[in-house]
Amino acid sequence: MIELHQLLMFVAAGWLLNLTPGPDVFYMVSHAARQGMRAGLVASAGITAGCMVHVAAAALGVGALLAASATAFTVLKWLGAAYLMWMGIKLLFAKNDSKLLAQDARETGISAGSISLARIFWGGFWTNVLNPKVAIFFLAFIPQFISPDYAHKSLAFAALGLLFNINAIPVNALWVYMGSSLARRAGWLRPRLHWLDRTAGAMFIGFGLKLALSEKPGT
Incomplete structure (x- = not known):
C-alpha cells in the first residue's frame, strides 16, 4: 500500500499541518486556557471525531460528491459558516463568569463540568463536520500516498485517514498544554477571561x- 519512506513523509506532513493554526487549534487553545487541560482535551476529542466522519465519508465516496458537486459543497459551506459565526456571536456576548470558573477549578465533583464538557466536545465535532474544506483536504492529501496500482483504495484511504488522526493527537495535546499553561501560570488572565471570549468570538x-x-477548490 505504502512504502516506509512514504509513510514517514505522511507522518511528518501530518504533524506540520496540525501545527498550523486554524479554527481547530484556536478552539482547543481557547477552551484549555479558559477551563484547563481537561476541557482542551475534550475539545481535541470532538475535533478528532469530526475528522473521522470526513475520513469515513471520503472513503465511502461522499467526499468525492462534495468535490464534484458545487451545490453539495455550497450547502455544507453555508451550514458550516453559519455554525462558526453562531459560535462567535455567543462568545462575543458571553457573560464574564471568571469567578464561577475559579470555583469550578477548585471542585472535583463529576457533575460540576459534565454538561460544559459535553458542549465542548460537540462544538469541536460540528466545527469539523460542517466544514466541507476538511473533506476536500482529505481527498486531496491522502491519495498522494496510495499506490495507483493498489486494489483496495477505499481501505487504504480509511487506514491512512485513521493514521492521520492518531498522528494528530500528540500535536493537539501540545496545543492544549500550551493553552492550559497560559491560564495556570498567568494569574492575571483569569479575571480577564471575558476578553478571551471576545477574542475567540x-x-x-x-x-x-x-x-x-471561499470557492470550491478547483473552480
Whole structure:
C-alpha cells in the first residue's frame, strides 16, 4: 500500500499541518486556557471525531460528491459558516463568569463540568463536520500516498485517514498544554477571561466569513 519512506513523509506532513493554526487549534487553545487541560482535551476529542466522519465519508465516496458537486459543497459551506459565526456571536456576548470558573477549578465533583464538557466536545465535532474544506483536504492529501496500482483504495484511504488522526493527537495535546499553561501560570488572565471570549468570538466570526466567501477548490 505504502512504502516506509512514504509513510514517514505522511507522518511528518501530518504533524506540520496540525501545527498550523486554524479554527481547530484556536478552539482547543481557547477552551484549555479558559477551563484547563481537561476541557482542551475534550475539545481535541470532538475535533478528532469530526475528522473521522470526513475520513469515513471520503472513503465511502461522499467526499468525492462534495468535490464534484458545487451545490453539495455550497450547502455544507453555508451550514458550516453559519455554525462558526453562531459560535462567535455567543462568545462575543458571553457573560464574564471568571469567578464561577475559579470555583469550578477548585471542585472535583463529576457533575460540576459534565454538561460544559459535553458542549465542548460537540462544538469541536460540528466545527469539523460542517466544514466541507476538511473533506476536500482529505481527498486531496491522502491519495498522494496510495499506490495507483493498489486494489483496495477505499481501505487504504480509511487506514491512512485513521493514521492521520492518531498522528494528530500528540500535536493537539501540545496545543492544549500550551493553552492550559497560559491560564495556570498567568494569574492575571483569569479575571480577564471575558476578553478571551471576545477574542475567540471575533476569530470564529472571521473563520465563518472566510468559509462563506471561499470557492470550491478547483473552480
